[in-house]
Amino acid sequence: MYVIESKGAAIICMLLALVFLGTWPAILAHLERRGRLPQHTYLDYSLTNFLTAVAIALTVGQIGDGKVNMPNFITQLSQDNWPCVLMAMVGGVFLSLGNLSTQYAWAFVGLSVTEVITSSIAVVLGTTLNYFLDDRINRAEILFPGVGCFLVAVFLGSAVHFSNAADITAKLSSLSDSCKDISGADGSSDYREIVSYKDDATDLEHGSKKEEKVRVGSVDYLVELEHNRAIKVFGKSIWLGLSITFFAGVCYSLFSPTFNLATNNQWHMMKRGVPDLVVYTAFFYFSLSFFFIALVLNVWFLYHPVLNLPKSSITSYLKDWKGRNWAVLAGICCGIGNGLQFMGGQAAGYAAADCVQALPLVSTFWGILCFGEYRRSSRRTYVLLISMLLMFVVAVAVLIASSGHRRT
Numbered sequence: 001m002y003v004i005e006s007k008g009a010a011i012i013c014m015l016l017a018l019v020f021l022g023t024w025p026a027i028l029a030h031l032e033r034r035g036r037l038p039q040h041t042y043l044d045y046s047l048t049n050f051l052t053a054v055a056i057a058l059t060v061g062q063i064g065d066g067k068v069n070m071p072n073f074i075t076q077l078s079q080d081n082w083p084c085v086l087m088a089m090v091g092g093v094f095l096s097l098g099n100l101s102t103q104y105a106w107a108f109v110g111l112s113v114t115e116v117i118t119s120s121i122a123v124v125l126g127t128t129l130n131y132f133l134d135d136r137i138n139r140a141e142i143l144f145p146g147v148g149c150f151l152v153a154v155f156l157g158s159a160v161h162f163s164n165a166a167d168i169t170a171k172l173s174s175l176s177d178s179c180k181d182i183s184g185a186d187g188s189s190d191y192r193e194i195v196s197y198k199d200d201a202t203d204l205e206h207g208s209k210k211e212e213k214v215r216v217g218s219v220d221y222l223v224e225l226e227h228n229r230a231i232k233v234f235g236k237s238i239w240l241g242l243s244i245t246f247f248a249g250v251c252y253s254l255f256s257p258t259f260n261l262a263t264n265n266q267w268h269m270m271k272r273g274v275p276d277l278v279v280y281t282a283f284f285y286f287s288l289s290f291f292f293i294a295l296v297l298n299v300w301f302l303y304h305p306v307l308n309l310p311k312s313s314i315t316s317y318l319k320d321w322k323g324r325n326w327a328v329l330a331g332i333c334c335g336i337g338n339g340l341q342f343m344g345g346q347a348a349g350y351a352a353a354d355c356v357q358a359l360p361l362v363s364t365f366w367g368i369l370c371f372g373e374y375r376r377s378s379r380r381t382y383v384l385l386i387s388m389l390l391m392f393v394v395a396v397a398v399l400i401a402s403s404g405h406r407r408t
Helices: 007-033 038-062 082-109 111-133 140-180 187-191 219-228 238-264 279-303 314-319 324-348 350-358 360-371 379-401
Strands: 194-196 212-214
Touching: 007 038, 007 082, 007 111, 007 324, 007 350, 007 360, 007 379, 038 082, 038 279, 038 314, 038 324, 082 111, 082 238, 082 279, 111 140, 111 238, 111 350, 111 360, 111 379, 140 350, 140 379, 238 279, 238 324, 238 350, 279 314, 279 324, 324 350, 350 379, 360 379
Parallel strands: none
Antiparallel strands: 194 212
């Protein structure tokens, strides 16, 4: 079994986890914008996430010989460690509910702001819990100012959302007013803003090559996006999206502390002489419960959809190969990212490992690059967006600086 034994290696794990965990949300949001049902996407994603965890456990968790107090993954499967196993599975339930909620929140609030708010809540609550569970191995005088930076990012993220929503409302109002000026004809074509593409670049949003495309950020772009996407949001209250987002943030704040309890057994739940769960065993059970909850809920949503989504079925899901490769890639990214986060947290402390919750740095990059988020927005929106991202950069640096080193 491979064990992280140095602070430097733990930091590398956390930074790599940041990249992977910031990428999978962009992929799932990309599929929803192209019209794929979120139930189909999440089933593919959660299954691949679980298989990735199994692969990590059977490879990295089996490297070399185990120790008396740190047995290999397969050895632990037959041990009497069910109290901690159940704790790991509770963590998987929280993460599954959080990820499932954010998949619907992206449509209402946007990829960037959703990730900002959920991640910030997770750090403010989860890092505080992990600090005390980790026996205070992290430097509090550095750690908590970093948590404060995430808290500021919550308010900045909310401000960005409301500012961007006001920009969108103004654009749609201008379209409505313009159409009223043209009697007896559909004036929408007179207001389409077209950009010619002379190169052969592939359109990531639509997955095909186009000679001309609606200008990103324009009124027609917003209308076209609403027409194509799976979840229709026009006319719905922004408070619904924010409510889903805050619920997801609370779920995110609890999955890491429960995983911490599962691997370090601070509550002394297991019988004397039984080794604590190694990170790979806990990650396996964590991912198993993650997949089980995702399977149950999304099969239910196939036949009883929410938010006015169309009904589907198991047969329709199995036949839906459009975008399945992207959903599989998202599951692999999430599985690897979570595994690296837990490996780094086991060595440097789970409080410091919560720096991976700065994943909006990566998600926002993908959102702007691929989805045109915040294109042609107001100056106020841009100022708030830049301030929010800078706050995350500072927070990541501070949390990494606060990391300690757990004895193995």
